[in-house]
Amino acid sequence: MTGLGAVFRPQLAPERLRAVARVADEVGLEELWLWEDCFREGGISAAASALAWTERVRVGVGLLPVPLRNVAVTAMEAATLHRMFPGRAILGVGHGVQDWMGQVGARAESPLTLLREHLLALRALLGGERVTTEGRYVRLDDVALDWPPGQGVEVFAGATGPRSLRLAGEAADGTVLTASTPPDGVRRARRLIDEGRATAARADGHRVVVYLLAATGPDAGERLRAELAAEGDASVPDLGVAGDAAAVAKAVERLAEAGADTVVLQPTGDEPDPEGFVRFAAEEVRPLVA
Structure with missing residues (x-):
């Protein structure tokens, strides 16, 4: 079955998260995803709060920019969430928006090298290993978590370009694709991810999560077109969806057929009713998605 979730966008004030998360839990939404966009809301703090306010919804962070964190800190925070809320936290990391990283003095000369080193060390630490490594960016000397997760933990990577998609297949457990990815883009991403998996001789599972820009309500088309234009995606075919539950479900199924697992x-950034959007996803769209 195709997984279905919704995003709590950081354009909303942090104090709005509690109400949205509780609605997501009440209506049976499978996954609620949060973003750590500079310079809005902290991903780990928001995820911990959402998990504490709810009982069953899975909470994803997509993505944590790795230039902002020592990998040991990422591992400690991720392990803490997984131990306190077993099976409910989803962690995604990425190399970050380079302009933002530059603003805080954390821009890496080779973002891909940094992401690779971070992924390899993070997965090893969360797997309970004791790690010593001397990379270009990641350096650890006999580091192990005192409280590693008690079960296997998936680490997702955000990826867009061919090299980062191959890296995700090689070094991550799943991939997060942005809302700028149409069905054909998902197919291409799957092929590149599989190339990376083959390079690393990976035979385990690899879940692909795709964001779908969606709008519903009387002004849905106008809001969708405005956001696509603002993101420079107005000319990309088959991107985003505006309409009722049936229209959104069909768009979800097109992405699933192209290779999306979730x-x-x-x-849209100007969604007037975030709680209503979550209800719409769970109560109206979910029953129409195979």
């Missing part, structure tokens, strides 16, 4: 509905 589709996360991303409201």
Whole structure:
């Protein structure tokens, strides 16, 4: 079955998260995803709060920019969430928006090298290993978590370009694709991810999560077109969806047929009713998705 989720966008004030998370839990939404966009809201603090306010919904962070964190800190925070809320936290990391990284003095000369080193060390630490490594960016000397997760933990990587998609297949357990990815883009991403998996002789599972920009309501088309234009995606075919539950479900299924395991509905930045959007996803769209 195709997984379905929704995004709590950081354009909303942090104090709005509690109400949205509780609605997601009440209506049976499978996954609620959060972003750590500079300079809005902290991903780990928001995820911990959402998990504490709810009982069953899985909470994803997509993505944590690795230039901002020592990998040991990422591992400690991720392990803490997984031990306190077993099976409910989803962690995604990425190399970050380079302009933002530059603003805080954390821009890496080779973002891909940094992401590779971070992924390898992070997965090893969360797997309970004791790690010593001397990389270009990641340096650890006999580091192990005192409280590693009690079960296997998936680490997702955000990826867009061919090299980062191959790296995700090689070094991550799953991939997060942005809302700028149409069905054909998902197919291409799957091929590149599989190339990376083959390079690393990976035979385990690899879940692909795709954001889908979605709008519903009387002004849905106008809001969708405005956001696509603002993101420079107005000319990309088959991108985003506006309309009722049937229209959104069809768009979800097109992404699933292209290779998405989970589709996360991303409201427009000016969505007037975030709680209603979550209800729409769970109560109206979910029953129509195979």
